[in-house]
Amino acid sequence: MHRIPEAGSGEIKYGAQLTVRENQAGVFFYQGKAVGVFGPGRHTLKTANIPLLTKIAAMPWGFTSPLRAEVYFVNMKTFTNLKWGTRDPVAFKDAALGLIRLRAYGVFNLRVVQPVLFINRMVGTQGVYTTADVSAYLSQVIVSRFNDTLGEILDTLARLPARYDAISQRLSRRLREDFGHFGLLLTHLYIGAVTPPAEVQQAIDDQSRMEVIGDMDRLLRMKAAMAVEKAAGSGAGDGMGAGLGLMMPAMFAQYLAPSASGGRTPEPGSGFACPECRSRIPEDARFCPQCGHQQVIFSQCANCGKNLTPNARFCPRCGCSTTEKPLNRPCGACGAENLPGAVFCNQCGERM
Structure with missing residues (x-):
């Protein structure tokens, strides 16, 4: 003006x-x-x-x-690319993370639709009123309404990426009434970003990794492996870097191998041998870390002796039904009947 x-x-x-x-x-x-x-x-x-x-x-x-x-x-033109943003962080009650402080910024467009109302209520008796003067005041109005709208629509930051349009639309409806008191029309409003503090962003990233990995123990081991990799890349000498580089595949295999023993490596002579691959494993292990064979026995196949998972209807090795009682096997040499799964005859000792 x-x-x-x-x-x-x-x-x-x-x-x-x-x-x-x-x-x-x-x-x-x-x-x-x-x-x-x-x-x-x-x-x-x-x-x-x-x-x-x-x-x-x-x-x-x-x-x-x-x-x-x-x-x-x-x-009377449409003024575009006017900036708005939070000077100080605003408090937000997150359902998962608790009370956190957020910063937000974006752009908006407006134009004058009632010149007399605009002059009487906003300009007053000043000789010159610039776009920057109007934008500075309206930015504070947007931030105030943004705080209320964010609390009504959003409960946790995890759902924020899918709610940008909903927040922008509801915020625009509120602001059109506020802008209308000064003869102004808000034509567009865009939210550029809503950013939490660095420590909250780190917590969200860790939670995302946990959902992908599905196991906190494996997440900690993965971070340890990443730290070893970083140390290998920034080694003091070429020999150290080369040595760590050769060790990396074995380290990653050790850190990322699924194990219910909490990542402990059994000492020589401790535990017992896996019945499938004969590798030494801890006594409290549920699965063999080498072949993945199940160690906690819920039931066994009556035909071949394979360990079965709960509610298994067929044996994964021989395919026999686990719900039907198998018949005894006759020996081909002497004709004596033997239990199902027998490898040698209990009468003559011949191989079945």
């Missing part, structure tokens, strides 16, 4: 020509009141300041006419 004259008021004469350009509006104030709003084009102004006669009539006032007038030119 720009005011003519920039200071005080003028003696606009009767018949003065007012030229208003495109995307502008001219508001004519006469004797302290807005008497007309003019669109693009040339217009003739009518006042009581008649040339020559006004000077004679204004002698009691020092040849200065008391009939003062001024014109305000208001830009």
